[in-house]
Amino acid sequence: MQDAFECSGATMQTVIETATGYMIRCKACNWHEFPKAGKPGASWSFNGDVHRPTFSPSMNELLNGEGPHHNADLPTRRCHFIVSDGQIQYCGDCTHELRGQTMPLDAWTDAQLAQHGVTAALADTADKPNEGG
Numbered sequence: 001m002q003d004a005f006e007c008s009g010a011t012m013q014t015v016i017e018t019a020t021g022y023m024i025r026c027k028a029c030n031w032h033e034f035p036k037a038g039k040p041g042a043s044w045s046f047n048g049d050v051h052r053p054t055f056s057p058s059m060n061e062l063l064n065g066e067g068p069h070h071n072a073d074l075p076t077r078r079c080h081f082i083v084s085d086g087q088i089q090y091c092g093d094c095t096h097e098l099r100g101q102t103m104p105l106d107a108w109t110d111a112q113l114a115q116h117g118v119t120a121a122l123a124d125t126a127d128k129p130n131e132g133g
């Protein structure tokens with residue numbers, strides 16, 4: 001299960017840096033974003049490694065919770081997880097089936113990276129002379 005990180009020739013970048021934060025993929029929710037700053041008291045530390053990221057503390061995201069934007073036709077959903085050393089660890093209070101599990105983060109595809117305007121400055125392409133394509 002660990003050898004996803006050993007793949008050569010692929011970028012295997014698991015974090016996208018955006019203007020507002022850092023996006024990671026989630027098998028349950030597609031993606032989450034750690035805000036760089038903003039909400040008082042809600043900022044995360046990031047070890048800067050886009051291949052094996054560690055964010056601290058955990059992310060606890062409530063989707064469609066109570067409030068003005070609540071949609072009674074949709075389920076309320078919680079995704080609570082820790083990202084550490086390239087692994088995502090879902091806490092037991094997630095409402096989806098991945099709760100309690102730990103797995104390697106999925107890498108973003110080249111197309112997704114390009115879509116978000118990620119440049120070689122962040123993507124580790126130093127040892128990839130020109131792959132063509």
Ligand SMILES: [Zn+2]
Pocket residue numbers: 026027028029030031032079
């Ligand atoms: Zn999620």
